[in-house]
Structure formats: structure tokens, C-alpha cells
């Protein structure tokens with residue numbers, strides 16, 4: 001049987017953690033033949049550490065055959081030791097009266113420390129997914145704080161936006177969601193993201209022709225996908241958790257095990273494709289093979305798309321400018 005791999009998860013006692021850890025331990029992320037060791041990080045606070053112990057008791061009680069080990073940590077320098085995968089979920093949420101700049105700098109402190117710890121102790125091939133918001137900028141900060149690791153190993157989660165876009169298109173076209181191919185979401189994980197179905201197909205037919213309604217695209221589809229997180233908070237009283245955990249599983253599984261030529265969306269450090277400046281952590285259409293992602297090339301960017309892509313890029317550049325002095 002395979003040698004266990006190490007999977008670090010931060011914010012492990014939070015809502016997303018609770019929807020995520022059991023699925024990782026059951027083999028849904030890395031395969032039903034891949035044993036895992038969970039290295040769980042929470043803040044040192046006693047309540048959080050106790051809650052983490054409780055989650056670990058439940059993980060034990062699942063008797064998952066693939067769960068080869070489990071550790072609780074309060075320091076990223078031990079939590080990330082030799083880790084092959086790191087899911088950075090824990091982040092500082094926006095408190096009452098907190099300005100956007102305060103939120104960015106509180107998270108910059110967390111993600112510089114975690115990036116440095118990954119740099120110091122993680123596997124040199126570690127695959128990092130940042131979920132904690134602002135996800136793209138946090139991933140950028142972690143990447144910049146880990147100069148000895150390949151920049152391409154740092155990614156941000158756009159997959160929830162991608163899956164949300166797919167479900168809206170399935171509803172609009174009355175087609176099965178699993179039949180939608182070649183969809184993507186460009187840019188920031190925020191309401192400025194640009195979900196783009198211009199290239200999408202269902203059973204070989206172009207989604208664009210099936211919908212053929214630019215007003216729906218602009219006035220219904222994009223705002224619905226962009227504001228879906230807020231709609232879930234309004235309905236549930238809590239932010240998306242199971243769907244976010246599901247997207248994290250999808251992102252890591254596809255990156256590690258491949259997509260068989262199909263497109264998925266990942267937030268990755270730009271290599272300059274599609275005129276997105278290098279290193280900006282931006283959502284792109286990618287395919288994955290042998291543990292590596294590759295940006296889909298040669299897509300035509302029309303005027304409306306360029307406008308949307310620039311708007312979400314500008315937001316990312318502003319976030320980057322706001323934290324640059326902290327790096």
C-alpha cells in the first residue's frame with residue numbers, strides 16, 4: 001500500500017474545517033488508496049484547542065482506514081513540518097467596525113508567519129491552497145514569505161465561484177451540472193470575479209448559443225454568482241461552509257490527481273498570460289496533469305471580458321498595494 005502523505009489544515013476547528021477533515025480522511029481528496037496524516041493547526045486559545053480535540057475525537061470515531069495519524073498544533077512551525085499539502089483555511093474574519101485595511105493587515109500578519117513556516121519546514125513540493133479570506137491576497141502574501149519554495153506551489157480558492165457558476169448555468173439551461181465543460185472564473189475571489197461561459201459547452205453544444213442573452217449574463221448571472229456568498233449568509237445566518245469545503249476538496253483532488261484534459265479554475269500566481277501582470281494571484285482556467293497545473297492558452301478576450309478582467313485585477317492590485325509594506 002502507499003506511503004502516507006502529510007496534510008496540514010489550519011482553522012481546523014472552524015466551520016469549514018468540520019466539513020472538510022472527514023472528507024480528506026475518507027480519501028475523497030487524494031484517493032481511496034492514499035493514507036493521510038492530518039496535521040491540524042488552531043490558534044493557541046484554550047477554547048479553540050479544546051474544540052480541535054473534540055473534532056479529533058470524532059475523526060477517531062469514524063475509524064477511517066486511510067487515517068494513518070493525526071496531530072494537534074498551535075504553532076505553524078510544527079504544524080507544517082514535512083507537509084505535502086497545506087490547506088490554509090483559518091483567517092481573521094472582519095469584526096464589527098473593522099476597516100478593510102485593518103482586515104488586510106491582520107491577515108497579512110497570519111499569512112506572513114504561515115508562509116515563513118512553510119518555507120522553513122514543509123516538503124519542498126508542498127501544494128498550498130489558501131481558502132481564508134481575502135484568499136487571493138493571503139495566498140500572495142504566503143507565497144512572497146516563502147522564497148525558497150516554488151511560487152507555483154501557492155494557490156487560492158476560486159473553485160467555489162466556479163462551482164457556483166456551473167450550478168447557475170445548469171439551472172438556466174436545464175442541463176445536468178456535470179455535463180458543463182470549459183467554464184472558468186477569472187480574477188479575485190470576491191464579487192468582482194468574472195465568471196466566463198463564452199467557451200463552455202454542454203454535450204458538445206456552445207452554452208453561449210444555448211443562453212444567447214447578454215442581459216442575463218450581465219444583470220443576472222454575474223451578480224448572482226458574485227453575491228452568492230452574501231445570499232448564503234442572509235439565508236443561513238452563517239457563511240458557506242460545506243460548499244466551501246467541497247470546493248477545497250475539488251481543487252486539491254484535481255491538482256494532485258489530474259483533470260483528464262478538462263478545465264477547472266484555480267487562483268495561481270500569474271505567469272503573464274492574458275495580460276495579467278506576473279505574480280498576481282488570479283483565477284485562470286487550467287488543466288492539471290501529473291501534479292502540475294497548466295493555464296489554458298489561446299482564448300480570445302473580447303471587450304466586455306477585458307473590462308471585467310481588468311476590474312477584478314485592479315481590486316487585486318489595490319489589495320496588494322495595501323499590504324506591500326508588510327512583506
Ligand code: NAX
Nearest residue numbers: 011013014015016042043090091131132133135157160244
Ligand atoms: P470559522 O470562523 O468557523 O473558522 C475559522 C477558524 O480558524 C477558527 O476556528 C479560528 O480559531 C481559526 N483561526 C483563525 N486564525 C488562525 C490562525 N492564525 N491559525 C490557525 N487557525 C486560525 O470560519 P470558516 O467559516 O471556517 O471560514 C474560514 C475562512 O474561509 C474565512 O476566512 C472565510 O472568509 C473563508 N471562506 C473562503 C471561501 C473561498 O471561496 N475562498 C468561501 C468560504 C469562506 O467564506
